[in-house]
Amino acid sequence: MIKQIRVDQLKPGMFIHDLNCGWLDHPFLTNAFHVRDMATVDKIIKIGIRELYIDTIKGADVWAAPTQSEVNADLERRLQEIAERNTDKPIIVDLKDEAARARRLQGEANKLVRNMMDDVRLGQQVEIERVEPLVEGMVDSIFRNQDALLPLARLKNHDDYTFQHSVSVCALLVAFGRGMKLDKVVIREMALGGLLHDVGKARIPDRILNKPGKLSEDEFGHMQHHVDEGVLLLQQSPGISEIALKVTAEHHERYDGSGYPGGLVEKNISLYGQMASIVDVYDAITSERVYHKGMAPTQALKKLLEWSSHHFDPKLVQAFIRSIGIYPSGSLVMLDSKRLGVVVEQNEDKLLEPVIRVFYHAGQQHYIPPEMIDLSKFQQDRIASFESFEKWKIDPYQWLPG
Structure with missing residues (x-):
């Protein structure tokens, strides 16, 4: 047992x-x-x-x-309670109108972070003025309709994980800040910090950063130094804000003092650092790595709830879950009818009943004519489980908006 x-x-x-x-x-x-x-x-x-x-x-x-099943049942109940609370995230632009802009932004962001990390390895400073316009574009996109950019930010490949993880953390922090009703200027600075939070990894030896397996204790110690290296790099960059620095400096701190590099406890960690730590962990555990299989999004949200008894502020974890949904956009799900589909849009007042684009029948193992189903209006079907794009050999880009 x-x-x-x-x-x-x-x-x-x-x-x-x-x-x-x-x-x-x-x-x-x-x-x-x-x-x-x-x-x-x-x-x-x-x-x-x-x-x-x-x-x-x-x-x-x-x-x-x-037992594990008892723990899981309690986490399911807590997720249900969070889903039943009202949210207020007005959509300004229809998803189809924002999707093309979001795809372009994602591509530009991945390229910018890769080039920036290469420049840092060559001894150059981080040029904040090059990053700010892109961050502004990502903030505006998510404020128009976050269901366009967030699913794209989840898609990563092994070789480019470090760059794509930074873009994903940036996007998730914007959605989180928006859900928390923070001022847009503050959200923009948090997003900048999210995009730059791992810049210190450019100073970590490639043999450690790109190791295709578990790190040794000594290698893990070296990897932890990326936080201090990142802070030093950004402090040398004219125009960096205190908020962006807090995101970079504190994204590995934990509410109970078990994090690094400062071992900070509770309110000694800034709000921005606490939010960044939640987002950083969520994106890390849902991402596929060479030595680590990504969790399904809802399973990852349960883990955040479980860990919020020690490592994270419980109220912030609940706010993050409400900000991205119980079934985050871009997830592949199976319905009770055995149809597979991608979550394309959230129903803000019914987080357990998103909009799904179905396109495959798992029971009969063949593609079916694509159909949009709003589960809040279609009561005959429900989400039965999360599924893996890899398992079903499905290209997620083909079925996301845009």
């Missing part, structure tokens, strides 16, 4: 089923292993893990611990 335990309940003789830290490049070779000694327990505590899962068939038990 799989159970969730607190880290202070972990003892030698237990079998760890899941370290429960998909956002952390931990120093262990795998997420599942036998605990042989207290030194291993101490190492797990040191890296900031607060709760994890054990397999009681393969190792010692904790009698009163909740």
